[in-house]
Amino acid sequence: MARPSLREKLASSAVDTLHTLGFKGCSIQDITDAAGVPKGSFFNHFENKEDLAIDALRRYLEGSRPDMLFDESVPPLERLKNHFTFLSERLIANGFERGCMLGLFSAEMAREYPRMRQELREVFDRWCSGVEQLLRDAQAKGEVDPRHDAGQLARFLVNSWEGATIRLRITQDRQPIDDFLNVAFKALLK
Known part of the structure; x- marks a missing residue:
């Protein structure tokens, strides 16, 4: 090698x-x-x-498995839950010491580094678009209330996830992840 x-x-x-x-x-x-x-x-x-x-x-994102959102052999909401569960497992494996690199760089670099700010904007836009499309698929299959604006709901989920990843660095436990998953999948998207 x-x-x-x-x-x-x-x-x-x-x-x-x-x-x-x-x-x-x-x-x-x-x-x-x-x-x-x-x-x-x-x-x-x-x-x-x-x-x-x-x-x-970019390397960090490759390991985030965004492809999970597009695996059409899995029902849309299950894909979304699998995606966030995978991300959760990465955070847990790191002992809650690291949040999401997107949130970390957003907090540290977005103001002073315009190229990074643009990169982060594009990453968040792609992520939200992927979640939005998945939610539209779920709406078409009757899994999500069609009265929800799929784009707004997608941005809310991504923003809420990022907040949970920041919070878990403080709590040093999985409570923020569990709160996110429970509200997202048992209350909001039920």
């Missing part, structure tokens, strides 16, 4: 390092140390820390 390139080492270690320490709490030195590469090699592969953070965000 081929050894990973220095760029790949930097990029893959940045996902964990940035997710654990945050953008502002993490230095380039922290990232190069985690990658086991010389600090000077960083700028051979990334223009700046924001470029690396955008790359890390």
Whole structure:
């Protein structure tokens, strides 16, 4: 098997390092140390820390399994629940130390880093659009009340999820996740 390139080492270690320490709490030195590469090699592969953070965000999202929303062999609401359950399991596996990287970068970077803000806007728009389409499918199948505005409901679910992921870093338990899942699937989308 081929050894990973220095760029790949930097990029893959940045996902964990940035997710654990945050953008502002993490230095380039922290990232190069985690990658086991010389600090000077960083700028051979990334223009700046924001470029690396955008790359890390994209890698993080690949592991978020957005494809689960589009598996038409599964009923729409079950797909949605499976999606959020998968995301929940990732948070639990990390011991509630890390929330969602989207929320973390939104809080830390959106104001000062316009390229990251645009990247985050696009990610949230794609996520909300996917959830919206799934909710429209559920409405067409009679699983969700058709009087709900699917777009607004999708944005509400994504926003509520992000709030829960922030809160669990404080509570250090699964209560915010359980609250989200119970309200979303037992009250709102029943």
